[in-house]
Amino acid sequence: MAEKDNMDKYYLEWLDRGLSKVPKTESRERLNVPNVECINEKNKTIIQNLNQIADILNRDPKHVLKYLTLKLATSYSEIGEGRYVLKGRILCKQLDAVISDYIKAYVECPICKRPDTKLSKEKRGILQLVCLSCGAVSPVKSL
8 A cells, every 4th residue: 555655656746747847838718809900991901900910819910911912812011000001992891701711720729729829930841830738730821
């Protein structure tokens, strides 16, 4: 019986030691992304809060913008202070839907569904989604 108690004690010590070496990440169960703030003027759409959205997603605003322009088949220009102009009249609901698609493709881990991820390039130039929560590495399409 004493031998079993010793093994339990060692097991708990090893478990504590192992858990202390696991990096702590900021867990975000829910990703609170604000709706896109946009203004439609004639045949152009001005996005006012893309930098804020990109910061929440922990992504480069240019990457998010490139995805938007590819999915919406348009072009953009920057007008300063984090404001971007898209060519064409695009509804805010459409932009929100495309941002949601971007999150599923380039932010959310396909294994654990958490948003604690980062994009990295492998040596051969393959873009990968690396999950900081579960450690999964998944290839994603380059833009």
